[in-house]
Amino acid sequence: MDDLTLDEAMEDLESAEDFLNYFGIAFDQKVVHVNRLHILQRFHNYIGKAGALPDDEGARRAAYAALLARAYEDFVQSDALTEKVFKVFHMHEPQTAFVPLTSIGVVKREPAPAEAHEHGAGGCGCGGQGMCHSVEGALRS
Template structure:
């Protein structure tokens, strides 16, 4: 791989171990074995957040090595569940949903759910001509 450009070498790498070895980063095989996809995804995320990368290969290689080292260290100090790199880890977090008051109805066992009353109406379904059939009218 020494005769390849940085971009060519990155295209050939696939396993987390290969990336770490290419950039000369020492690693614990057990940590990588458990977190390999998380490390690579975090590395990808860090590259995306880095903004404009140097055009010259040597400085860009140094940036990539630093970002990969940081991604690896994230999982040495923590774990996948805490780091939540992938969307699946966010699926069971509390979700916030707004339900307008007009959409809340009570449905007694088997009874049809009546539509919410129109503005100013009582909900009986009759027009505003005064012939209300509900107990509210």
């Protein structure tokens, strides 16, 4: 990769280990094994936040190396759950939702005509004398 430009080399790099080796960053394989995708995503995020990088290839290489080292160190000092690089880690955080009081109400359901015929005139087959005992039970609960 020594004969490739920085951009060409960056296109050929695939794993977190490839990136760390290319930029000469010493790393603990255990940390990388557990956090490889998180490190690469954090590196990508840092590049996006860095704004305009130098046009000079040597200066840009140094900037990339510093950003990658920073991304790696984030996971040496912390862990994926704490760092929350990916959206999936934010899905179970408390969400705020506003429900206006005017949208809360009780909807009374009228029995369908088929239900009234199915249970007889009183609703449960009791003959409809006074209030049906099944309705009384429902009102108490």
